[in-house]
Amino acid sequence: MTIVAGARPNFMKIAPIIKAIHVFNEKNKKIKYRLVHTGQHYDDKMSGDFFKQLGIPEPNVNLGAGGGTQAHQTAAIMIGFEKEIDFHRPDVVLVVGDVTSTMACTITAKKECIDVVHVEAGIRSGDMRMPEEINRMVTDSICDYFFTTTELANANLIKNGISEERIHLVGNTMIDTLYQNIENLIQPPIWQKNNLKQNEFFLVTLHRPANVDNSRNLKNLLDVILRSSAPYPVLFPVHPRTKKVLEEITYEDMNLVQMDPLGYLEFIYLVNNARCVITDSGGITEETTALGIPCITLRDSTERPETITIGTNELVGIDPNNIPPYIKKLNSGKWKKGNIPKMWDGKTATRIINNLVDIYG
Numbered sequence: 001m002t003i004v005a006g007a008r009p010n011f012m013k014i015a016p017i018i019k020a021i022h023v024f025n026e027k028n029k030k031i032k033y034r035l036v037h038t039g040q041h042y043d044d045k046m047s048g049d050f051f052k053q054l055g056i057p058e059p060n061v062n063l064g065a066g067g068g069t070q071a072h073q074t075a076a077i078m079i080g081f082e083k084e085i086d087f088h089r090p091d092v093v094l095v096v097g098d099v100t101s102t103m104a105c106t107i108t109a110k111k112e113c114i115d116v117v118h119v120e121a122g123i124r125s126g127d128m129r130m131p132e133e134i135n136r137m138v139t140d141s142i143c144d145y146f147f148t149t150t151e152l153a154n155a156n157l158i159k160n161g162i163s164e165e166r167i168h169l170v171g172n173t174m175i176d177t178l179y180q181n182i183e184n185l186i187q188p189p190i191w192q193k194n195n196l197k198q199n200e201f202f203l204v205t206l207h208r209p210a211n212v213d214n215s216r217n218l219k220n221l222l223d224v225i226l227r228s229s230a231p232y233p234v235l236f237p238v239h240p241r242t243k244k245v246l247e248e249i250t251y252e253d254m255n256l257v258q259m260d261p262l263g264y265l266e267f268i269y270l271v272n273n274a275r276c277v278i279t280d281s282g283g284i285t286e287e288t289t290a291l292g293i294p295c296i297t298l299r300d301s302t303e304r305p306e307t308i309t310i311g312t313n314e315l316v317g318i319d320p321n322n323i324p325p326y327i328k329k330l331n332s333g334k335w336k337k338g339n340i341p342k343m344w345d346g347k348t349a350t351r352i353i354n355n356l357v358d359i360y361g
Contacts, residue, residue, distance in 0.1 A: 001033045001356075002090040002109075005059075006040035006077070006101025008050060009174075009283050012264065013096040013119060015054035016176035016349035024353050031353070034088055038077045038101040039064040049263040054177065060088075070100065070131055077104035085112055091360060092117055095139065096173070098303075103135040110142045119173060119352060121146035122153030125303040130208075132282075136303070145359060147352055150306050150341055170351040171343030174283055175290050179346035181265060188266040194233060194257055196273075202229045203274040207239035210318050211280050211298055215249045218242070221298070224320035225278060226253050228327040235270060237262050276330055278323070285313040290344060294335045296326050312338035 005014050014035075021031050037059035050056070063080030065073055077100065085093070085108070093109040095102045096119040106116045118139050125133050140146065146162060148154050149172045157167050190196070204225060212218050226234055235257045238246060246258070262270070271277055271287055276294040279285065282304050288295035289311025297307075297315045307313035312335070316322040329335060343351075 006038035007099040011050035013173045020349035034060040037062040098132040116143040122157040123303040125301040127301040171348035175344040185269040186265040198273045208280040212242045228324040
């Protein structure tokens with residue numbers, strides 16, 4: 001089996017799968033695997049640190065396909081992955097999530113007549129402006145088996161004509177990673193430096209084009225967040241994409257604490273202690289739901305609606321003026337408590353491996 005990882009969200013999803021393989025191999029016949037890092041994220045804070053902190057073994061190969069436009073990156077991944085599977089042909093390729101690497105490696109493997117299993121299949125936002133939505137749709141249209149996080153994802157696949165025997169509801173590997181590391185979280189230096197206290201700061205992450213590519217929009221968004229969250233400080237690990245725009249406008253505010261992207265253990269430490277997380281990420285909404293932390297999502301749509309219907313997340317759109325009423329609701333103690341979706345129990349990776357063994361023997 002070849003396991004593909006390319007970007008920060010992928011690493012959190014493959015870590016428990018690899019651990020589950022090693023546990024399985026201690027008592028059963030060996031599952032052999034190669035780990036391929038496409039290099040889609042090439043910054044160490046976005047990639048390397050995650051391998052170290054999550055106990056992911058050194059990849060067998062790094063395709064070095066980072067940088068460039070969507071098209072350049074897709075092409076570089078496909079060319080590199082084609083060479084990889086020509087030299088090391090697997091029985092099955094396992095892809096996770098919805099990044100460019102997921103789609104590119106799926107297409108390449110299927111053209112080589114190799115089975116592809118998609119972990120986190122079937123999620124949909126309905127927003128065709130998102131590159132991730134294209135990646136999901138293309139991947140799910142040609143892969144062979146589908147491992148899903150929720151019953152809604154199953155329903156999406158069945159609606160698209162996928163037969164039920166190819167779909168396996170297994171849960172969420174992101175939550176496996178969260179539970180496996182919750183006792184090992186690391187307090188980042190910023191905590192002591194800024195005299196932070198639990199439940200007395202907001203945590204913000206922004207990287208989607210609608211929020212960050214226009215400097216005026218980004219400034220307006222940060223202005224509203226800072227006004228609404230006062231007097232609490234706002235912690236802002238800055239994504240490389242966002243950093244370029246911030247540097248153009250040299251944005252500063254005494255209540256805004258900007259920092260480089262954090263390692264997984266440091267970032268989740270902040271999530272777990274935040275008063276509220278404000279984000280345009282999908283994966284973070286799953287982590288806040290599992291941890292019971294209020295979350296405000298600055299998007300018009302989400303591929304993870306269970307974080308809203310079941311969890312602690314609220315979808316507020318990209319208009320900054322929508323934010324203050326939600327923060328007011330939070331500060332008045334009226335935020336919903338939320339629950340954890342079915343099978344988000346930390347045992348997803350074990351179910352994945354058991355299903356793979358049943359399918360491929």
